[in-house]
Amino acid sequence: MEILVCVxxxxxxxxxxxxxxxxxNDLDRDDLVYSVNEWDNYxxxxxxxxxxxxxxxxxxITVGDDESEEVLRREMAMGANNGILLTDDDFEGSDGKGxxxxxxxxxxxxxxxxxxxxxxxxxGAGQVGGMxxxxxxxxxxxxxxxxxxxxxxxxxxxxxxxxxxxMNEIELPCVVSIQTGINEPRxxxxxxxxxxxSVEIPEKGASDIGVDAAAVGxxxxxxxxxxxxxxxxxxxxEMLEGSxxxxxxxxxxxxxxxxxx
Amino acid sequence: MTQIYAYITFANGVAEDVALExxxxxxxxxxxxxxxxxxxxxxxxxxxxxxxxxxxxxxVIKVDNADMAYPNAEVVRKALVNILPSDAIVLVPHNTxxxxxxxxxxxxxxxxxAADIVDFEGIDGTVLKMVRQELGGAVSTHVTTDISAGAxxxxxxxxxxxxxxxxxxxxxxxxxxxxGDLASKRKFLEVVEAEVGDVDITKSDVLVSIGRGIxxxxxxxxxxxxxxxxxxxxxxxxPIVDAKWLEKSRQVGTSGQTVKPKVYxxxxxxxxxxxxxxxxxxxxxxxxxxNPKAPIFQVADxxxxxxxxxxxxxxxxxxxxx
Numbered sequence: 001m002e003i004l005v006c007v008x009x010x011x012x013x014x015x016x017x018x019x020x021x022x023x024x025n026d027l028d029r030d031d032l033v034y035s036v037n038e039w040d041n042y043x044x045x046x047x048x049x050x051x052x053x054x055x056x057x058x059x060x061i062t063v064g065d066d067e068s069e070e071v072l073r074r075e076m077a078m079g080a081n082n083g084i085l086l087t088d089d090d091f092e093g094s095d096g097k098g099x100x101x102x103x104x105x106x107x108x109x110x111x112x113x114x115x116x117x118x119x120x121x122x123x124g125a126g127q128v129g130g131m132x133x134x135x136x137x138x139x140x141x142x143x144x145x146x147x148x149x150x151x152x153x154x155x156x157x158x159x160x161x162x163x164x165x166x167m168n169e170i171e172l173p174c175v176v177s178i179q180t181g182i183n184e185p186r187x188x189x190x191x192x193x194x195x196x197x198s199v200e201i202p203e204k205g206a207s208d209i210g211v212d213a214a215a216v217g218x219x220x221x222x223x224x225x226x227x228x229x230x231x232x233x234x235x236x237x238e239m240l241e242g243s244x245x246x247x248x249x250x251x252x253x254x255x256x257x258x259x260x261x
Numbered sequence: 262m263t264q265i266y267a268y269i270t271f272a273n274g275v276a277e278d279v280a281l282e283x284x285x286x287x288x289x290x291x292x293x294x295x296x297x298x299x300x301x302x303x304x305x306x307x308x309x310x311x312x313x314x315x316x317x318x319x320x321v322i323k324v325d326n327a328d329m330a331y332p333n334a335e336v337v338r339k340a341l342v343n344i345l346p347s348d349a350i351v352l353v354p355h356n357t358x359x360x361x362x363x364x365x366x367x368x369x370x371x372x373x374x375a376a377d378i379v380d381f382e383g384i385d386g387t388v389l390k391m392v393r394q395e396l397g398g399a400v401s402t403h404v405t406t407d408i409s410a411g412a413x414x415x416x417x418x419x420x421x422x423x424x425x426x427x428x429x430x431x432x433x434x435x436x437x438x439x440x441g442d443l444a445s446k447r448k449f450l451e452v453v454e455a456e457v458g459d460v461d462i463t464k465s466d467v468l469v470s471i472g473r474g475i476x477x478x479x480x481x482x483x484x485x486x487x488x489x490x491x492x493x494x495x496x497x498x499x500p501i502v503d504a505k506w507l508e509k510s511r512q513v514g515t516s517g518q519t520v521k522p523k524v525y526x527x528x529x530x531x532x533x534x535x536x537x538x539x540x541x542x543x544x545x546x547x548x549x550x551x552n553p554k555a556p557i558f559q560v561a562d563x564x565x566x567x568x569x570x571x572x573x574x575x576x577x578x579x580x581x582x583x
Contacts, residue, residue, distance in 0.1 A: 011396060013396050013397045013399065013531075014473060017552055017553075017554050018396055018399045018400050018554065019554075020400075027400065095373075095374075096364070096374055096376075097367070097368070097373075097374060100368075119360075122395060122396055123395050124376070124377055124393075124394065124395055124396075124397070125376035125377060126360045126364070126376065126377075127363075127364040127374060127376055128364070129364070130360075130361070130363070130364030130365045130368075131364045131365065131367070131368050131374075133365055134338075134364070134365035134366075134368035134369055135368055138446075139335055139445065139446035139447040140334075140335065140361070140365060140447070141361065141447060142334075142357070142360050142361045143357055143360060143361070155450070157453070158357065158361070159357065159516050160357045160358075160452070160516075161356065161357055161515055161516065162455060162516075162517075162518075162519070163455030163509050163510070163512065163516060163517050163518065164452050164453065164454055164455050165452065165453040165455075166449070166451075166452050166453075167449075167450040167451050167452070167453060168333075168447050168448060168449055168450060169447070169448045169450055170446065170447045170448075171446040171447075174446070174447075180499065180500075180503045181499070181502060181503035184504075184505065222373035222374075222406055222407040223373050223374060223375050223404060223405070223406040223407075224404060224405050224406075225402050225403070225404050226390075226402070226403040226404060226405060227402065227403050228395075228400050228401070228402050229400070229401050229402070229403070230400060230401065231392075231401045231559075236558055236559045236560075236561075236564070237546075237548060237557075237558045237559070237560075237561040237562060237563055237564030238562065238563050238564065239558070239563075239564045239565070239566070240563060240564065240565050244567065244571075244572065244575055245575075247565055247567070248575060248576055248579045249579075251547065251563070251565065251576065252576075252579060252580065252583070254545075254547070254563055255491075255524065255547070258523065258524050258545040259466065259467075259523040259524060259545075260467050260491060260493075260523070260524035260526070260545065260547075261491060261492075261580065261583075
């Protein structure tokens with residue numbers, strides 16, 4: 001099975017405390033730690049396991065700048081066979097549809113049976129996979145937490161409300177978005193990264209993949225982020241301060257009053 | 262006047278809560294907007310929901326087709342594309358069904374798309390201004406979208422105040438005949454119910470709930486000792502289950518269990534909306550997190566900035582000494 005996994009370089013929510021810049025309209029990005037979108041690691045792991053079972057290859061692709069190459073290399077260190085970096089100044093400022101349009105242009109040049117994305121990324125929209133599928137008239141399933149391969153089709157479980165799982169049969173080729181927990185992504189060590197350090201990763205721009213630059217990027221975006229802000233949500237929590245001992249004494253009194261002890 | 266179409270999901274003949282939240286959302290889009298409810302499905306359940314919705318909506322469109330007896334997003338999308346005006350503003354719940362449906366719907370309707378909206382700030386010309394969150398709720402953003410060719414917008418369940426006691430006296434329009442060809446390359450098979458775990462976290466008055474801050478599987482013992490001292494049980498957020506450190510039945514959240522404790526101890530939990538969505542009944546929430554900017558502090562009643570791995574053992578000891 002030929003599998004393509006769309007991945008993204010994102011600010012790492014586990015490693016950063018997010019602050020606004022001095023103008024208050026963007027994140028302070030100077031010291032941000034970036035990594036592969038967490039959901040994408042599960043997608044790449046799933047793709048590798050499928051190929052281990054039924055043969056084929058795994059290609060990882062991203063839309064981004066030069067620095068995004070590092071996430072492709074990391075996923076190749078996990079075991080993905082090929083990487084493709086879609087990069088062009090004209091891609092900057094793309095909305096979800098812009099990203100889907102760019103990815104679709106390259107996907108159509110390949111011969112993929114299964115296209116995967118993470119269920120969502122840093123922006124939390126969970127939109128690109130469903131858009132690619134609709135643009136290419138391929139069937140789609142989101143929030144997939146189980147895949148069984150079959151002949152010309154796959155059976156997928158979708159994680160739905162209440163911890164239940166919705167089983168579907170989907171014809172190939174298709175697009176799925178992968179939910180965390182579907183597998184246990186393998187660890188990638190320094191040695192693994194080194195092994196793929198010199199593998200060539202092709203870079204392609206708008207003209208290479210035949211995308212109209214005016215239809216993507218800032219120019220083509222119908223949905224735009226205006227600013228970042230920290231909402232004023234009223235009082236928030238009453239914060240207990242002082243020494244740990246003082247905090248514990250106060251907390252125990254609160255817990256007694258509220259039925260916690 | 263803005264015309265809005267609100268797609269409503271339902272289960273067992275009962276509309277989901279978002280049905281009462283859309284009217285508030287629509288008012289924030291445009292005070293004078295008219296909102297038409299849209300429901301798809303099959304048979305008696307659909308008829309009941311459509312009838313119920315006439316209390317809240319002046320017009321309810323129903324689409325009845327055996328292929329939609331279970332809401333397969335691929336099939337529903339095809340029906341909606343055939344039924345809705347191409348420049349419609351369509352609201353869809355940002356739940357597991359909406360996430361399946363809405364991105365593709367916006368492509369097929371050739372309209373703009375905005376996901377997981379928590380607030381609307383009105384329309385200026387052809388531009389709709391909205392609020393959403395990024396990075397797991399750590400920051401909010403204003404976004405705009407051009408609605409001149411229509412828009413599909415997913416709305417976060419619970420983000421808008423439900424309307425109460427509405428008496429719209431509406432009517433149901435049957436558009437089943439306009440659904441068109443619903444053939445799909447995706448076939449629904451069955452729903453597999455969640456496994457029942459060793460402990461029923463929904464029955465406990467006090468939960469010691471752990472998140473990423475627990476750092477390592479071996480540290481779960483520390484939470485168990487605190488739970489034992491408090492007469493509580495240990496529950497968790499999603500990353501703990503993803504790491505296979507605790508059973509799925511221990512997970513609190515929209516994709517896990519819905520709990521109604523009296524006291525909820527959020528230990529090293531950041532507080533994503535998916536997690537908070539599983540906590541009902543307005544419990545007293547104590548949050549302990551070493552990150553003072555963790556979103557959990559915005560929704561908790563009591564906040565403590567400490568490392569749970571140091572704090573929990575000390576708290577356990579103090580409680581045991583009482």
